[in-house]
Amino acid sequence: MKKALDWSNYHDQGMGDAYADIPKHGGNFAKAVSVCIRSGVCQQPDNKGVMCPSFRVTGDPKLSPGGRVQLLKAVLNQSEDAMLSDHSLATSLEHCVSCKGCKRDCENSLDMAAIKAEYLAQKRRSGHRSLRQWLFAEFPYLAYRYPSLRHMIAFRNRSSILKRVCAKLLNINPNIDLPLPAKAPYQDSRLQAQRNHSATPKRLDSRGVVLLIDSFTALFHPHIVTDALKVLHAAHYHVITLHPTSQSNAPILDSGRSLFSQGYTGRTTKQARALIDKLQPYLALNYRVVGLEPSTLLMLRDEFLMLNLGEQAKTLAQNTLLFEEFVARESHVGRLALDFTPSEGQQVMVHGHCHQKAVGALKSMRKVLRLIPNLKFEFIQASCCGMAGSYGLEAEHHELSRKMAQLELLPALNAHPDATIVCNGFSCSEQIYALTERKPLHLATLLARHLVHQ
Structure with missing residues (x-):
């Protein structure tokens, strides 16, 4: 083998x-x-x-x-x-x-x-094939190639008949709506495009940051990117953005998380090599790579090291940070020149993505939340939310998926029905919305809302 x-x-x-x-x-x-x-x-x-x-x-x-x-x-x-x-x-x-x-x-x-x-x-x-697994693996790529998929998903979510058909044909969970992409994926604004052009690497830059925008954030929650940029620009970082369509007339730029999760390691390796090649000039000049989605960003520090990608993958892993890790680190060394407005009695419940917990990134979340004066926050001591990528979308896993959420997550949220929920994981946020109809905020959005306008 x-x-x-x-x-x-x-x-x-x-x-x-x-x-x-x-x-x-x-x-x-x-x-x-x-x-x-x-x-x-x-x-x-x-x-x-x-x-x-x-x-x-x-x-x-x-x-x-x-x-x-x-x-x-x-x-x-x-x-x-x-x-x-x-x-x-x-x-x-x-x-x-x-x-x-x-x-x-x-x-x-x-x-x-x-x-x-x-x-x-x-x-x-060995030849095992599953149409459902292929669809989940290829979804980001299909969504960019066929934007009409959004309308098909919206139609399925509104129709009980289509939910039953999808359950019958693909064994997709009919009890919850499928995540619906935004009307328009993230694209650089004219101003950000100018910044990207002017920030072409020429020299070492201790304040240079590459904001790596994963497919799921770009497709489903482009506002999170806008909020992260607000925070980073307000702190005077030189930010360039890399997102799935950064390379015109080329395959989308992506870590391959959805492919890897379904066992398509060959395709994942090709995606990883393309991404590493694109990032090399910035890594050579001391730029840090910062990401918003834990399961995607942490691939660069973990799974990429198992894909036979050589020394470049090790260099990338050493220079890659989650958004909260970057903000916490920069604050600690005194480089984060930001002021935040005090919270007005706001109660925040924080749910960490499992991969955040696995690398200890919730410590950084705690440090960053403390930057907002008077903010009352509590971390939910919970296991996996139960969505776990595509697991909660698969009909045969519906019961166990819900039970996982019911261990600690749902009871904690039910005990604070008026609290703001902060959650950086895409799957976690979708599970919370599917089971409670409450929309969590990404940490970047919470920070952007509390920025003192300069």
């Missing part, structure tokens, strides 16, 4: 450890599976926080990281091909929502999200 991802970091895993219990087949991939030491921390019934929402809502050990490891070890001791035909393993991995809770909370940082990505990639290579 030719591996889709690079597992070489696990080459020395288990060396000198008589209890490593590494399977006979699978090479370094099997060693990555074997970092699990069966401590049982992922199977504690009272586990709070991020750790494995599918186990938390079912109590089924096979739907925990440790349970998945045991299934993987069993099939990899038979053969590599056995991994693709085992029904129990397929069911178990189907309910892994790639939240990376295990990578954060496991003593040995078991990376089940990456393991699932390899599994899905091998399924694709």
Whole structure:
């Protein structure tokens, strides 16, 4: 089995450890599976926080990281091909929502999200085909190529008959509306285009920032980009924007998150190479790459390093920050020249995306929220919201998706019905809106609303 991802970091895993219990087949991939030491921390019934929402809502050990490891070890001791035909393993991995809770909370940082990505990639290579998975994987690219998709989605959301048809043909969850793209995706204004042109890299620039706008923010919430630009420009940063259509007459510029999530690692690698090539001149001149959507931006620090992209990917990973991480860092070193108007008794409830939690970015969220005088905010101690990319849009996962939201997220929101919700994750925001009809704000929007006009 030719591996889709690079597992070489696990080459020395288990060396000198008589209890490593590494399977006979699978090479370094099997060693990555074997970092699990069966401590049982992922199977504690009272586990709070991020750790494995599918186990938390079912109590089924096979739907925990440790349970998945045991299934993987069993099939990899038979053969590599056995991994693709085992029904129990397929069911178990189907309910892994790639939240990376295990990578954060496991003593040995078991990376089940990456393991699932390899599994899905091998399924694709073996000839497994699914129209629904292809649509989810290719959606950003299709949306740019066929803008009329917006009207089709709106029509489906209004029609109970079409919801049933989509459920029948594609097994798409008929109980919630599909996310509806904005009428017009983000495009640079004339002023921003001039800034981009004048900011063509020529020299080192400690205040140079590349705002990397992912497909989902550009397609669904272009106002978030406008708000982020307001904040960065008000703080006197030299901002250039890169967004899906930054390259005219070329494939859209994108990290490939939707492709990767469905196992299309070959296509993801092509997208990643194009993005890295575009960013290289700015990285060479000390620009930082800042992103708005956690699942997309953090690919550049995590998954890109497993796509055999060389040293350039490592350089990119070292210079990539979430919007909240950048603002917090710049504030800490005294470079953020911004004033904010005090909050007038506003209560804010903050829900973190699982990948934010996995890298500890909620600390930065807390620091940035404190920049707004008198702001009362509370972080919701919750696991995955249950949307998890396309998981909550799939009909067979409707019940578990809702149960995940009901663990802590929905009770916390119901306890504060008038609070403003701050949430940076696209999937999280869509799940909250689908289940509560309350529209969360991105942190950039909250900051922009409190800017003191200069």
